[in-house]
Amino acid sequence: MTPNKDPLTLGAILYEGFELLDLYGPLEMFGNLKPQIEIITIAENAGAVSSFQGPQTVAEIDFQNCPHLDLILLPGGFGTVQELSNEAMLSFLKDRVPTAKLTMSVCSGSWLLAKAGLLDGRRATSNKAYFKMATQQSDQVEWIEEARWVEDGSIFTSSGVSAGMDMYLAVIASLFGENKAMDIANTAEYVWSQNPDNDPFHKYLNLLVSE
Amino acid sequence: MTPNKDPLTLGAILYEGFELLDLYGPLEMFGNLKPQIEIITIAENAGAVSSFQGPQTVAEIDFQNCPHLDLILLPGGFGTVQELSNEAMLSFLKDRVPTAKLTMSVCSGSWLLAKAGLLDGRRATSNKAYFKMATQQSDQVEWIEEARWVEDGSIFTSSGVSAGMDMYLAVIASLFGENKAMDIANTAEYVWSQNPDNDPFHKYLNLLVSE
Numbered sequence: 001m002t003p004n005k006d007p008l009t010l011g012a013i014l015y016e017g018f019e020l021l022d023l024y025g026p027l028e029m030f031g032n033l034k035p036q037i038e039i040i041t042i043a044e045n046a047g048a049v050s051s052f053q054g055p056q057t058v059a060e061i062d063f064q065n066c067p068h069l070d071l072i073l074l075p076g077g078f079g080t081v082q083e084l085s086n087e088a089m090l091s092f093l094k095d096r097v098p099t100a101k102l103t104m105s106v107c108s109g110s111w112l113l114a115k116a117g118l119l120d121g122r123r124a125t126s127n128k129a130y131f132k133m134a135t136q137q138s139d140q141v142e143w144i145e146e147a148r149w150v151e152d153g154s155i156f157t158s159s160g161v162s163a164g165m166d167m168y169l170a171v172i173a174s175l176f177g178e179n180k181a182m183d184i185a186n187t188a189e190y191v192w193s194q195n196p197d198n199d200p201f202h203k204y205l206n207l208l209v210s211e
Numbered sequence: 212m213t214p215n216k217d218p219l220t221l222g223a224i225l226y227e228g229f230e231l232l233d234l235y236g237p238l239e240m241f242g243n244l245k246p247q248i249e250i251i252t253i254a255e256n257a258g259a260v261s262s263f264q265g266p267q268t269v270a271e272i273d274f275q276n277c278p279h280l281d282l283i284l285l286p287g288g289f290g291t292v293q294e295l296s297n298e299a300m301l302s303f304l305k306d307r308v309p310t311a312k313l314t315m316s317v318c319s320g321s322w323l324l325a326k327a328g329l330l331d332g333r334r335a336t337s338n339k340a341y342f343k344m345a346t347q348q349s350d351q352v353e354w355i356e357e358a359r360w361v362e363d364g365s366i367f368t369s370s371g372v373s374a375g376m377d378m379y380l381a382v383i384a385s386l387f388g389e390n391k392a393m394d395i396a397n398t399a400e401y402v403w404s405q406n407p408d409n410d411p412f413h414k415y416l417n418l419l420v421s422e
Contacts, residue, residue, distance in 0.1 A: 020235045020238050021239035021399060024232060025236075028232035031266075041267075054242060055235075056269040058259050058268070060267075160399065161239070161399040186415060188232060189339065189412040208398075
């Protein structure tokens with residue numbers, strides 16, 4: 001991927017019960033790329049959206065009025081379970097993911113991509129403690145159990161919560177160069193784990209999911 | 212500190228231009244302690260508050276109507292500079308920090324505590340790249356240049372941005388036990404740096420601050 005000189009619109013997709021760090025770890029890393037990146041927050045309905053932890057984020061725009069998205073950020077969280085049967089969410093993803101330059105899910109965000117059929121024929125990963133919940137969404141996905149994140153063409157999927165930060169820095173490296181990504185990590189005083197195969201949490205595989 | 216069995220109110224103080232991960236790294240760690248922890252978001256005026264990176268968080272309550280706070284979370288960010296001359300903010304901190312069980316600033320949040328005189332006679336740290344901005348707020352503070360975070364009685368101050376997550380996990384360990392803190396870190400697939408003296412970003416001291 002060559003360095004990109006045009007502004008890119010990053011759409012962060014919100015829903016009730018999203019996990020705070022799934023969203024804000026990546027937004028911290030991308031947020032300091034202005035004016036090369038413009039962030040917009042999107043939900044089925046505009047307005048305040050409650051995280052699983054409680055604090056509310058403002059969704060600036062609804063699905064109907066959302067402009068073209070170059071980059072898509074799809075966080076996970078316990079709210080994902082409800083969204084698996086939300087046709088508005090699944091339709092929005094089916095509509096927008098194929099036209100985006102890159103889609104990047106964190107944690108259980110990949111459950112939604114799988115449910116929408118967008119990971120069929122691709123390699124992907126997800127949260128380790130609830131991994132069976134991912135695999136149950138589609139048997140047409142090559143699910144990778146041991147990975148901090150997985151890249152397959154235009155779709156990046158990360159492991160749980162914190163893993164999103166490492167993956168987003170890798171995406172920044174691919175878009176803007178590794179020096180820029182390292183500058184952002186250092187400025188945030190973040191110890192970036194650069195190896196997608198370094199997954200210290202694989203040992204918790206399916207620890208919290210019921211059979 | 213003995214394990215606490217009563218619910219504690221954590222007040223997250225927002226202002227225009229706060230840094231996303233300063234706020235949401237800690238809220239991720241504390242947010243999964245419900246019902247032992249109740250999080251409320253506070254600002255000078257209730258309503259949407261823009262982060263430095265753009266996305267807006269809802270402040271549920273204003274300074275005037277804020278209940279007693281057991282725990283105070285004070286993020287940093289480029290917006291801190293403006294708040295250094297905001298008497299409403301400094302007065303709120305002078306009023307509430309002495310009555311809180313614990314106050315925990317991240318990054319440049321400690322500039323505000325120092326400006327309010329709340330760190331005088333204490334040890335404290337701050338963001339490494341802009342450290343002189345911290346020391347300029349008070350010469351009555353023992354500023355610690357090399358530290359991931361510093362604990363001095365009821366006030367914890369962390370280094371920049373990501374350091375807040377490591378410090379908040381340490382606070383959770385002190386309040387609820389180390390096993391609970393490690394559970395939260397593992398569930399978030401976060402590699403917790405438990406040593407407050409392990410500061411890999413000390414080498415960037417004052418790199419970005421003008422003389």
